[in-house]
Structure formats: C-alpha cells, structure tokens
Amino acid sequence: MNAHDVAARAATTWISGPVLRARPEGAFLLREAVTVGEQRLLGEVIRLARDEITVQVYEDTSGLRPGTLVNGSGRLLSVRLGPGILGHIFDGLLRPIGVAPGEAGRDPWVLPGMRDEAPAQFWLTPRVRVGDAIGPGDVVADVSVGVDASLSGSGEALSGLPQRCLVPPDLPAGQVIEIAAAGSYREDQPICRVRDAQGGEHGIALSHRWPVRIPRPVAQRLPSDEPMLTGQRILDCLFPIARGGTAAIPGGFGTGKTVLLETVAKWCDADVIVYVGCGERGNELAGLLAEFGELEDPRSGRLLLERTVVIANTSNMPVSAREASIYTGITVAEYFRDQGLNVTLMADSTSRWAEALREVSGRLGELPGEGGYPAYLSSRLADFYERAARVRTLGGANGSVSVLGAVSPPSGDFSEPVTNHTRRYVGCLWALDVRRAQARFYPAIQPLTSYSVSAASLARWWHSAGCTRWEALRRRFLTLLEDEARLERMARIIGRDAMPARQRLILLCAQLVNQAFLRQSAFSDIDRYATPQRQAVMMRLLGSFIEAAEGLLEANVPPERIAEAPIFRALMRMGEEIPDGDWERFSELDRELTATARRLREEVSGDE
Amino acid sequence: MYARLTGEDIANRVDGPLLFLRRSVDVGLNEAVEVETADGGVRLGRIAALDQETVTVEMLDDTAGLRLQGTRVRFFGEPLRFDVGPGLLGRVFNGVGKPIDGGPPLAAERSLRVDGLPMKPSAREAPSEFLETGFSAIDLMNSLVRGQKLPLFSGGGLPHDRIAVDIACNARLPGARGGEDFAIVFAGIGIPHASAEFFREEMEKSGALARTLLFLNLASDSSAQRLLTPRFALTAAEYMAFEQGKHVLVILTDLTNYCEALREVSASRGEVPSRKGYPGYMYSDLATLYERAGRIRGRPGSVTQVPILTMPNDDITHPIPDLTGYITEGQIVLDRELHRRDLYPPVRLLPSLSRLMKDGTGAGLTHADHPALAAQLYAAYAQAQQTRILASVVGEEGLSETDRTYLAFGGRFEQDVLAQPDRRDIEQSMDAGWRALRGLPRNELTRLSDAQIESHLA
Structure with missing residues (x-):
C-alpha cells in the first residue's frame, strides 16, 4: 500500500538474545516488520515508545551490536501470496528454503537474512474485460504453471493445480481500465488496473502481500455438514471431522502424531494441503518431501507435492520464527480458500508454538500464567482455531479451511495448559494412547477419550453415500x-x-x-x-x-x-x-x- | 588466525558467571572472548548482551579467582570456532576442543562455528540405510538407520556404556565386511574418569581406536564447558561426514549432565525456570544438538547419533527424557528388572521405538517379511505382558489356554530373542523371532499374512 513513503529507521542501543532495543527516527508501527543490519535479519516491533522501540528478531542475532541499523518496512509482518507457493517449501516467514534438484549438496544450510528471489513466471488467461466492474475477491484471471514448458523458468517441480488471480481483499471495488493479454507474466508485475469510485487507480499483480496476523475477510461463514474424508476408518466413521472443522491430536512422544498427520495429509480429500512443521524434526520433513514427490493423489492422479505447501521451522531453527509460522500457515491456507478451494492445514506441533510464545514472553518480562505460559495463551489458541471455517468467499465461491493441530503434552499429561485450552476450541479430539502405541496398534487413537461434535451433522452425508445404518x-x-x-x-x-x-x-x-x-x-x-x-x-x-x-x-x-x-x-x-x-x-x-x-x-x- | 582485539583493565564487575566490561571495542553479540587472569591462565567466555556502555560476558569457566584490576580480555571478533583438519581421528580432546593426548596441535584445514547451522529440510536425504548394530532388540524390533538419532534411555548402574561400546564396535551395513569409511565420535559430557577410561580401553581392544575421536569433559571439569562439549564433537562429526565423506556415529554421554549444566547456567543468569527448574528453552537447546544428525543429498557421508541419558529416578516422564523423546527419532529404553535377571541387553521393548524403522526395513532393505514379523512380535509381547499382570492376580491356573501360550511366549521371547550372548546379523535375529512365534495359535497371528505363516511357521 503506502509501504515506501515512510522509511523509519532506528539505531540499536541494547541487545540480548533475539530481542533488541533501538532509538527510532521516524514513525514505526506496533507489530511493524523490520530488517536488521546488513544481513537484513527479519524482525517485528513488539513494543513502541516515542524514544525507544523493542524488536523481536526472527533469526540468529550473532554479531549484532549497538549502532546496528533497524530499517522499517511501513507495514505489519506480512507475506507475499501468489501462485508460486504451491508445491514448495518455505520457512516460518514464507521465505523459500527449497533447493533445486542436484544442488542440495552445494547449499544445504539455512543462512540468516533476507535474500532477493527471482520472481517466477506464470501463464495467465484474463477473465475480465476493460470496463467490467469488479470488487474484492472477484476473479481477474486464471493462472497456470507449465502450460508451455519453455515458460517455466524456475526449472523446479511444477504445480498442476489451476489457480486464480483475485482482486486482493483490501482493494476497493472499481472498474477495469487495463487488463493484460493472455501470456506469461512475472509474479510481481501488475496485470490489471482498476479505477475506484473516487477515481483512485490500483494495480493488481498475480501476487500480493497480506499481514499474517489478520484473518482474510469472507462474505459469510457456512455450516459444516460435509465431511473432510481422511481415508482413516477410525476417523471417518467414529470421530469424523467436517470441512472447515478443527481437530486436536494430543499424544505423548512416540504415539504417532506425526505419522497420523502425514497420513491424513496424503490421503484426505482436500484440494490443497498446508503442512506446518513447527519445531519438529528435519528428517521427518525430508521424508515427507521425498514421499510426497513420489506418491500420487488418488483423486487427481497428480503428485501429492503439487497440492502441498510445506512451511518448515524445524526445532533447531530460530525459536521466534516458530511463533510466526503458525500464522503464516493459516494465512496461506486462507489465500487458497479464497479461490474456492478446500484446504486442510496441519500444524505439527502447536505445543512448540506455545513454547515459543512462552519463551518470547519470558524475555519481555511478562507475568507468567499457568505452566509459565503467558496469560494470553488461551486467546491466541482461540484466534488460531477460529480461522478454520467453511465459507462463502468475497467472490461468491465456496471454500474451506480445516485445521488439524498436534499437541505434545509434557509427560503425556493431558491436563497441561496447551492441551486443556485447545480442547475448548476444537470440534474433534483425537487423543492418542500410549498403551495402544506400545502394542503397535496404529492409529493409536483412544476411542473412549476421543470425540467429535460433528458426527450428528455428518450422518446425512453418509446416508446419501449409501451407508444408511x-x-x-x-x-x-x-x-x-x-x-x-x-x-x-x-x-x-x-x-x-x-x-x-x-x-x-x-x-x-x-x-x-x-x-x-x-x-x-x-x-x-x-x-x-x-x-x-x-x-x-x-x-x-x-x-x-x-x-x-x-x-x-x-x-x-x-x-x-x-x-x-x-x-x-x-x-x-x-x-x-x-x-x-x-x-x-x-x-x-x-x-x-x-x-x-x-x-x-x-x-x-x-x-x- | 583471528582478528583479535584486546582490552586491558576494562572489567567493572563480576556477578556469578557474568563479567561486565566497559565497551571499549566494537564487538558483536555471541562472539567469543578470552579472559587472561593474573597468573597467566586463560578462561573462555561469550558475549551475552550489549548496550552502549557495557559488554556482558558469560564465562564458560569458573569465575572464582578473577579480579578486575589488570585483567586482560581478548575479543575473537566472531563466535566460537573449532579448527578441524584431516588428522582428527585417533585424537583425544578436552571439552572445548584442545588436544589432551600430548600430541601436536591439529593441522587445521577449516575453521567451523561450533554452533553449526540448521540444515534445510529439502537438502536432507531421508535416512533409509539400515545400520546393523548386532542387537536383535534394535535390529529386529527397532531398526536404526544412518542419519538417525536414537537415544538410549538408561538409569544409574545400567550397562549403557557397554551397549554403546558394542554398537560402536559392531555397527555395519548388512553384507558389508569392513572397508566402509566409518568413524566414531565419542563425547563424554561430565562423565566420571572410569567411564572415559572404560570406553577408551574397549575401543583399543577392538582395534577401533584409530577411527575414533574422543572429547572428554570429565565430571570434575567446569559445568559451563559441558554446554560446549557436544557442540565441538558434532562440529568434528559434521566435518568428517560432509567434507570427508565418512559415516560418523556420534555417541554422546551423558546428556543428563548436559541438562544439569544448562539448569545451573540458566539459574545463575536469573532466568524464569520452567518444569523442575530447567529453563523453558531446554527443548530448543537440545534440538540444536540432536538435529545435527542426518544426511545431505549429493554428499556421501552421514551423522548418526546415539545419545545416552540416565533418567533421574528411572522416570521417563522427567523433563530430560521427555523433551529428548520429542526431538529424537525414537528411543531405546533400558530396564532395571531385566538387568537384574541378567538379560543382556536389558531393553524394555514396549516403550522403545525407532521412528525411522519403516524407512529402513522391508523388501530390498532387510527382508520383505521383517516389518510384519516385528509388528507381530510387538503385538504378541504386549499381549504377553498383559497376561503376566493378569496371572499375578488370578494365578496361572485361572488363565485360559490361549493366555497360557502367551505367557510361555513372553518367557521364550525374552530368553531367546531379546537376550543374546553374541552379535547377531539380521537374518539370525529374524530366525530367532520366527522360532519364538511358534507355539502361538495361528488365529492369534493377525499381523501376518497366510503366506508368511506358511513360509516361516509351517
């Protein structure tokens, strides 16, 4: 929006761990995204005073010192959403961390700092004409990748799912005054111009920015009366989840949370999967990427990877970015939902996210609540799970975001705060049981402690599918x-x-x-x-x-x-x-x- | 080698492990410093916080005996590094990478940050090479693969040292007979002198010392240095694996001492404690060690970790084993009762697990029927354990006939599969498994297909 007219700056005065304080010149916003130092480490303003800002840095802060410059961006922490996301792997702030085939050995480490990525090219077919009236959420163009092999400049795995370019939700309604012809365009290039009722002109590109902590608007929330089929009998028949529903999977270590989430990610009948590996194992994500690159989606016949976005913040990557990765994930899910798709988000594990909250809160000297977690843990969890829904989009299509969150309670004790608060906000609880897991009975879901509130509303669907009893x-x-x-x-x-x-x-x-x-x-x-x-x-x-x-x-x-x-x-x-x-x-x-x-x-x- | 800056007489205050210096030079966060004491000794530290006037240094050595006047501080201008080179193997280092075997200093080829960097998940090669340890309890039931991190959850007085030595001496790819470019990194973290000596002697006996690299932080050494020992060891392991193409097995013992040191340092910094006084970031901190296991696509070597920890009071829900289990790819749990019955290795199977087993076993890797056999043995052994509880209440006479066959199976399984006098290869382990299953009624073998029953149990 008006990102470039203010470029506030600040000079570091104090630094310890991932938190720094700086003396500002110009106006910062609270929760504004900033870059720190020559490496352009990404951070966020978490406290604001006239003569001092406090910044949480999302990366390794080694080498920063008093005097290091902090540059403002003029906008809240946001991510660039575009057709190039699908089929790729990102860190918690949606920066690509994929490697081109054959190059893994050359560049295997995650280095701190921002790097400029060459925007990808996409094939575009316009769906509006000059003079058409369009508003937020309306389809501007169909976008596809790999229509013409010579266009796929990136050379990486191509996504086969047809996507749409929509009017971003934060633009006013108006009239098309210019639209690009069919052809190949860069992700950040304006392809359409719109004049609003006040005469202001706005450009629309294939990708746009959206602040991760703000839910994307919808026209209406719809009732959940259609199941999100997982292909797992114990889930679909005993504890079914509806499209747009939420489920929590608590379980001690070794009870099979990750395998269950991965299995659902492979076989569930969603159009797009957003898999957030939040503070979990690198080898598991490597296994997931390898498997998804080989397995076919039984419905579309395409590779599973083509319908998947992986957001990876492994347990040894900076803790503070872990806190953001959950919001990044759900924002990406909402972006695909707005195109009229059914999206399922897996978060493994929300406990690691809560721990990141606790750690950052501790560094800020906030008063700890239950289990050392900040008092706002419960409301943050509620905010997150509330972003799951089946909706009518601004453009009038039906789409959904279903959320499955793994919970890793310490000592497998379900009475701890994260498990406890989570179960208040979710529609399904798939509780994993140590004894079943130890007998290698998978999925180790304990049928007596698990529940689903949607079972009654989904019965009609099963009847129409031929299972009358x-x-x-x-x-x-x-x-x-x-x-x-x-x-x-x-x-x-x-x-x-x-x-x-x-x-x-x-x-x-x-x-x-x-x-x-x-x-x-x-x-x-x-x-x-x-x-x-x-x-x-x-x-x-x-x-x-x-x-x-x-x-x-x-x-x-x-x-x-x-x-x-x-x-x-x-x-x-x-x-x-x-x-x-x-x-x-x-x-x-x-x-x-x-x-x-x-x-x-x-x-x-x-x-x- | 380093652009070293020196500051004299700049120390203002010492408070516990923290040393406060006047900010006389431009230095950055996390950079290493050396403090020279009046008697010429050198102590290591790290810059923990900075403001415009003050540099806060966290000392990694004891601060007793430091004085403010006349103390010289040398700034490295960069975080702590380890100079590694081709001559690593066969050497013995202390906990902070200084040779203590009387040999010459190491000819350095690379200088690497001991903290390491996180590996891109997309650059990782998913581990799938079965690594034979020679123990049925691991190979058959909880297979280890190259690039995995599989801890031993032990307790005081249990034979974890011996198991670690046996794994180090016996581990190989099935079929391969030597010739593998294999190296062992052993990091003793706060261990008694006797344990370090036991390990060194055993490796010498088996002739493996020449391909072993030792890092020893003894129980009497500074506890803050304990936090560095595994980092130096893993830096050496990564160098040998990813630069020299070796398959490196890292044995870290005892992680419980590491966590105690973490708690001690955290408390002295005045941080808000989490469960049992351990710091809230212990999960993330342990992850920066354990996650350094793995393989990289397009590079030949691998880092496999077998961390050992002793569960305080044999309690698996204690934060140390609990957080470890959430990061590592499974765990091998040792059992006091089996040990008392003189079963070796005393592995308590039900809570033991290898998460990567599915990727490293089966057709083309070990044997097509291996996963089904392991699943059947697990299911039957779990049932046998249930039956034991039942028998202890109602007596063996009160059991049904099927239950009694399970009871017999449980004993047979522990004696003939779990316990073993010598190394077994995977075929021998599988044979032992099939033999143990004989005697169970066919209807109970629900994890096996008819064809599997026909070919192995007919």
Whole structure:
C-alpha cells in the first residue's frame, strides 16, 4: 500500500538474545516488520515508545551490536501470496528454503537474512474485460504453471493445480481500465488496473502481500455438514471431522502424531494441503518431501507435492520464527480458500508454538500464567482455531479451511495448559494412547477419550453415500468399546474364563472391531487409505458379524467356537487383504459368515 | 588466525558467571572472548548482551579467582570456532576442543562455528540405510538407520556404556565386511574418569581406536564447558561426514549432565525456570544438538547419533527424557528388572521405538517379511505382558489356554530373542523371532499374512 513513503529507521542501543532495543527516527508501527543490519535479519516491533522501540528478531542475532541499523518496512509482518507457493517449501516467514534438484549438496544450510528471489513466471488467461466492474475477491484471471514448458523458468517441480488471480481483499471495488493479454507474466508485475469510485487507480499483480496476523475477510461463514474424508476408518466413521472443522491430536512422544498427520495429509480429500512443521524434526520433513514427490493423489492422479505447501521451522531453527509460522500457515491456507478451494492445514506441533510464545514472553518480562505460559495463551489458541471455517468467499465461491493441530503434552499429561485450552476450541479430539502405541496398534487413537461434535451433522452425508445404518453402527461400535474397557477391568480380577458367555462375546466382538476396523496400517499399500465405500462395506460386515454372533449365543454356541472359525481370521485380516473395489470378495465374506453361523448352530444342536 | 582485539583493565564487575566490561571495542553479540587472569591462565567466555556502555560476558569457566584490576580480555571478533583438519581421528580432546593426548596441535584445514547451522529440510536425504548394530532388540524390533538419532534411555548402574561400546564396535551395513569409511565420535559430557577410561580401553581392544575421536569433559571439569562439549564433537562429526565423506556415529554421554549444566547456567543468569527448574528453552537447546544428525543429498557421508541419558529416578516422564523423546527419532529404553535377571541387553521393548524403522526395513532393505514379523512380535509381547499382570492376580491356573501360550511366549521371547550372548546379523535375529512365534495359535497371528505363516511357521 503506502509501504515506501515512510522509511523509519532506528539505531540499536541494547541487545540480548533475539530481542533488541533501538532509538527510532521516524514513525514505526506496533507489530511493524523490520530488517536488521546488513544481513537484513527479519524482525517485528513488539513494543513502541516515542524514544525507544523493542524488536523481536526472527533469526540468529550473532554479531549484532549497538549502532546496528533497524530499517522499517511501513507495514505489519506480512507475506507475499501468489501462485508460486504451491508445491514448495518455505520457512516460518514464507521465505523459500527449497533447493533445486542436484544442488542440495552445494547449499544445504539455512543462512540468516533476507535474500532477493527471482520472481517466477506464470501463464495467465484474463477473465475480465476493460470496463467490467469488479470488487474484492472477484476473479481477474486464471493462472497456470507449465502450460508451455519453455515458460517455466524456475526449472523446479511444477504445480498442476489451476489457480486464480483475485482482486486482493483490501482493494476497493472499481472498474477495469487495463487488463493484460493472455501470456506469461512475472509474479510481481501488475496485470490489471482498476479505477475506484473516487477515481483512485490500483494495480493488481498475480501476487500480493497480506499481514499474517489478520484473518482474510469472507462474505459469510457456512455450516459444516460435509465431511473432510481422511481415508482413516477410525476417523471417518467414529470421530469424523467436517470441512472447515478443527481437530486436536494430543499424544505423548512416540504415539504417532506425526505419522497420523502425514497420513491424513496424503490421503484426505482436500484440494490443497498446508503442512506446518513447527519445531519438529528435519528428517521427518525430508521424508515427507521425498514421499510426497513420489506418491500420487488418488483423486487427481497428480503428485501429492503439487497440492502441498510445506512451511518448515524445524526445532533447531530460530525459536521466534516458530511463533510466526503458525500464522503464516493459516494465512496461506486462507489465500487458497479464497479461490474456492478446500484446504486442510496441519500444524505439527502447536505445543512448540506455545513454547515459543512462552519463551518470547519470558524475555519481555511478562507475568507468567499457568505452566509459565503467558496469560494470553488461551486467546491466541482461540484466534488460531477460529480461522478454520467453511465459507462463502468475497467472490461468491465456496471454500474451506480445516485445521488439524498436534499437541505434545509434557509427560503425556493431558491436563497441561496447551492441551486443556485447545480442547475448548476444537470440534474433534483425537487423543492418542500410549498403551495402544506400545502394542503397535496404529492409529493409536483412544476411542473412549476421543470425540467429535460433528458426527450428528455428518450422518446425512453418509446416508446419501449409501451407508444408511451409519449412526446405528457407529453407536454400536462405540458402546462395544466402552463395554470392553469395563469388562477388561473385570477380567483382570476374576480371569477371562470365569466370565459369563455374553461378556466373553462382547470382548470377542470388541477385539474384532479393534483389529479389523480401527487398526489401519499407514504403510500397507492396500490399507493405508480406505474409500468411504470400502469403509461402509467393512462397517456393515462387522455389524452382521455382531448380530450373527449374538444369535449364536442365544443358540448356546460358546464364543470360543466362533473365534476358531476361519471366518473370524478372514474378517480380522480383511483390511490388509481385500483392496478397494474388490466388492465380490467382501460379499463372499458375507456369505461365508452366514454359512458359518448355520454350521455352528447345527453343530451345537447336534451335540445336544 | 583471528582478528583479535584486546582490552586491558576494562572489567567493572563480576556477578556469578557474568563479567561486565566497559565497551571499549566494537564487538558483536555471541562472539567469543578470552579472559587472561593474573597468573597467566586463560578462561573462555561469550558475549551475552550489549548496550552502549557495557559488554556482558558469560564465562564458560569458573569465575572464582578473577579480579578486575589488570585483567586482560581478548575479543575473537566472531563466535566460537573449532579448527578441524584431516588428522582428527585417533585424537583425544578436552571439552572445548584442545588436544589432551600430548600430541601436536591439529593441522587445521577449516575453521567451523561450533554452533553449526540448521540444515534445510529439502537438502536432507531421508535416512533409509539400515545400520546393523548386532542387537536383535534394535535390529529386529527397532531398526536404526544412518542419519538417525536414537537415544538410549538408561538409569544409574545400567550397562549403557557397554551397549554403546558394542554398537560402536559392531555397527555395519548388512553384507558389508569392513572397508566402509566409518568413524566414531565419542563425547563424554561430565562423565566420571572410569567411564572415559572404560570406553577408551574397549575401543583399543577392538582395534577401533584409530577411527575414533574422543572429547572428554570429565565430571570434575567446569559445568559451563559441558554446554560446549557436544557442540565441538558434532562440529568434528559434521566435518568428517560432509567434507570427508565418512559415516560418523556420534555417541554422546551423558546428556543428563548436559541438562544439569544448562539448569545451573540458566539459574545463575536469573532466568524464569520452567518444569523442575530447567529453563523453558531446554527443548530448543537440545534440538540444536540432536538435529545435527542426518544426511545431505549429493554428499556421501552421514551423522548418526546415539545419545545416552540416565533418567533421574528411572522416570521417563522427567523433563530430560521427555523433551529428548520429542526431538529424537525414537528411543531405546533400558530396564532395571531385566538387568537384574541378567538379560543382556536389558531393553524394555514396549516403550522403545525407532521412528525411522519403516524407512529402513522391508523388501530390498532387510527382508520383505521383517516389518510384519516385528509388528507381530510387538503385538504378541504386549499381549504377553498383559497376561503376566493378569496371572499375578488370578494365578496361572485361572488363565485360559490361549493366555497360557502367551505367557510361555513372553518367557521364550525374552530368553531367546531379546537376550543374546553374541552379535547377531539380521537374518539370525529374524530366525530367532520366527522360532519364538511358534507355539502361538495361528488365529492369534493377525499381523501376518497366510503366506508368511506358511513360509516361516509351517
């Protein structure tokens, strides 16, 4: 906007760690983005007085000294949003940290400071004509990458997803007075000019800046009555998340948070994935990048990487940038949502973000609250999760941002502040359980402590998808699991053999639901992803088994006889053996179940 | 080598580990300083804060015996560096990179910042080379891969030193017989003299000392230096891995001493403490060590870390193991009860984990059936442990027949798979695993396919 008419400067007077104080010349804004020193380290003004500003620097401050210059930017901490984001990896402040193929060995380290990046070129097809009236959020042009191979100057992985150039939300409505012809343009080049009602003229480029801490405006928030399918049975059937919904995944170390998030990122039915690696492991992100560069999206047939934006602030990168990375991520997600896309954001892990808040707050000498976290932790968490929604955009399209946040509670204790506050704001809680993880039962989601508030509103979708007994079966499975927990406690006291047949049967059925339905290997080629059809078929089969087994119990068939039947093992292993689309084998299981039930019934009546 | 500036008689105040100097020269944050004492000794420090009049130096050595008058301060003009060169292997250094083996000073080829730089995730090579340690509990159940960081969670009196030595001597790529460009960096952080000596002797016995590099910060050395020891060790490891193309195994012991030093220094700075008095930034600080494991695409070497820590009071929820577990790619937990039963290695399997196992095992890497076998063994052993609890309440007579087969499996598994007198390669480990599974009813083997059961257990 008016970024260049004021260039406030300041000279450093005091520095310690990532915080410095400086004497200003000219007017700074609170939360203004600044660059520090010759390296142009990025920072943000966090306190403002007439004769002193306090700056939080997002990078390694080694070598800074009194006198080092601080240059203002005239705008709040913001990121440049454009079509070049998709398919790439960035740091917490959306600076590219990707490497071109074959160049990794030459330049493997993250160096502090700002570097000028050559803007990428994109192919543009205009969608407006001179004289058209357009307003914020309206489509100006279609943008694509790789239409003509000679245009892709960057030589990096190309994104196949068609994108749109919109009127930025902060521009006034007006009339098109100039529009570029179809062709290849640089990301920062103006391609359209608009005259507003007051006669002011504004240029629109393919990319624009947006302050990360301010939510992008929408026309209307829509109800969430459509599921965000993850392909994971325990999630889609027991604890479903709606499009525009929120879920928290708390779990101690080694319970599989990251694998679960990565699995959902791979197979969920979103158009764009924003993966924020916030204070986590570098090797994991390397693995994710390698895998996403090879795996295909089962829906579009394109590489998963092409629909993914990775924002990486690994645990050894500067802590203060970790705090910003969450906002950067959600801003990028909103940018794609505004184009009418369904976006899913994964944040791994929000606890590291909260710790960054705590660390910075401590350096500012703020009064600590619970667990040493600042008192505003709760409201910051609320702000973040509130930015998830299904919306009608300013341009009239429907889009959504769903947010999944991992939480890493110290000692796996869910009563700590971050877990506690998070669960107040999210619609789903997928609580991970150490005992399940230790038995290598993945996903290690504990069905008794997890919940989803959207289950009721999503039932209609499952009905229309052909699973008419979805709620009944879901309820049946959940009560079974609850009964199991109660009976397991009893079995521990009196022994399993001493329990009545009905209770032994409940334990048997619960075992089947756990092993055949809820356990799903993220690394099995057949089972890593289950379509809703396959989930529905498996759910129905298990429902039939439970009914058949209860019938057999009435006929005095002991549960152990049922467990010995070959059908039991076949059901146990159906997830890993029967691929999607092989409905005939599922029907065969159904027929075998009926036959087995008849055989057992006859054997028992023969015994008598 | 360094553009060194000197300041004389500029010290104004000493307060705990902090030395306040008049700002007489233009120096920057985090740069290193040397303080010369009256008796000619030299103490190391780091610039922790600056304002227009004052330079605040955090001393990495003891401040007792410092005086203000006549003290000379030399400013390095840059952060602390380690001069490394081709002659590193076989040498012994103290905790701050000075040779203590009586040998000549190191011929330096490169001068590297000991803090290192974060690696771009996109420049990392995802680790996938299975590294055979010779222990079934690791190779078969929690496989280690090159570029991984896999800590040992131990306790006082448990044989973690011996396990570390065995791993250092036995580790190799399956199939490879020597000839690998392999190096070991051992960093003793605040360890007793006996442990350092044990490690040196064992490595000498096995003939591995020539490819080993030792950094020793003994229990009697300054605790602030403990914060530097692993950084010097990792700087040397990165140089050997990424400049010289070696596969470097870094053993850091004992990280608990490191964290204690961190707490001590933080407290003396007057910082607001977090859990159990440890500073709130301990997670980030530990990450700057552990994250220095890995591989770089297009460069041949690797840095694999096996940090060892002793859990205070054997408590895995203590902040030190807790934060470590959140950063490292799994953990190998040692168990006192197994140790008392004289099982070696005494690995408590259920809480142990290797996150990168999935990337380094399976067809073409170890064996196509390895992941399924490990998953089945884990599931069965977890069930066996449950059954043990049950049996302790209702007695073995009260158990069902299936439960009794699990009980038998648990004992067999611990004796024949977990415990081992000698090194095993992965094939031998897998054979032991299959043997242990015999005797469990087929219907219970839900993690194995029919084909796997046919070919291994028929």
